[in-house]
Amino acid sequence: MTTLCYAKKTCSIGIHVLMEEIGKPYELKLVDFSKGEQKSPEYKALNPKGKVAALVRDDGSVITEFAAIAMWLALSNPGKSLLPQDTEGMIRTIETLDFIVGTVHMLSWRMWRRPDAYLSDSNAYADLQLRGKKAMLNAFELVDEQLENRTYLMGDFSIADAALYYTEFWAVDIAGWDLPANVKKHYEEMKKRPSVIASRSLEGV
Ligand SMILES: N[C@@H](CCC(=O)N[C@@H](CS)C(=O)NCC(=O)O)C(=O)O
Numbered sequence: 459m460t461t462l463c464y465a466k467k468t469c470s471i472g473i474h475v476l477m478e479e480i481g482k483p484y485e486l487k488l489v490d491f492s493k494g495e496q497k498s499p500e501y502k503a504l505n506p507k508g509k510v511a512a513l514v515r516d517d518g519s520v521i522t523e524f525a526a527i528a529m530w531l532a533l534s535n536p537g538k539s540l541l542p543q544d545t546e547g548m549i550r551t552i553e554t555l556d557f558i559v560g561t562v563h564m565l566s567w568r569m570w571r572r573p574d575a576y577l578s579d580s581n582a583y584a585d586l587q588l589r590g591k592k593a594m595l596n597a598f599e600l601v602d603e604q605l606e607n608r609t610y611l612m613g614d615f616s617i618a619d620a621a622l623y624y625t626e627f628w629a630v631d632i633a634g635w636d637l638p639a640n641v642k643k644h645y646e647e648m649k650k651r652p653s654v655i656a657s658r659s660l661e662g663v
Contacts, residue, residue: 461485461514470511472624478653528617558621566594605640
């Protein structure tokens with residue numbers, strides 16, 4: 459059975475939402491970061507990057523990277539409308555998804571959350587964290603413009619919303635930041651979706 463390797467409160471929550479949107483049976487495998495399981499030989503045999511999310515497909519092959527997993531889920535479940543079908547809609551969705559994963563998450567949030575990954579002098583952490591926070595809030599301002607007069611990023615719900623959801627979760631529930639109005643509304647709408655309610659409950663969030 460398809461298995462999602464996940465860790466609590468990480469970007470894998472976005473993939474978890476997509477698994478629930480699809481509604482097919484799947485298994486969850488917790489990678490316990492508090493025990494360093496992401497770096498264990500057993501997990502690295504499955505995903506040498508030592509990161510979540512990783513999706514083990516029915517044939518045993520593994521997909522990593524949020525965008526690749528999300529695209530595969532959308533393309534292999536066309537009836538679930540997780541991606542616009544026209545070329546322009548598809549490309550705009552990937553453009554948005556990549557901005558969220560590449561810029562909001564990797565280039566901004568990570569500076570705030572993991573200054574130790576960049577600096578050896580902990581006295582310098584606060585400055586880097588402030589830069590990360592500013593970068594993330596600036597990026598959210600652009601997302602906010604995209605959400606003007608629409609509930610979801612592409613109009614209808616898509617894989618890009620699942621990505622935005624995990625970064626909103628971090629900003630609000632971990633960092634306690636205030637989001638721009640449209641992004642805040644998007645997060646509130648996401649929390650009403652059965653897929654989000656179910657995934658939060660399964661992960662104990
Ligand atoms: N570019 C990767 C990022 C994956 C990533 O950074 N995952 C984090 C959790 S949000 C992780 O597994 N970190 C492991 C660690 O910190 O040791 C993706 O798109 O999936």
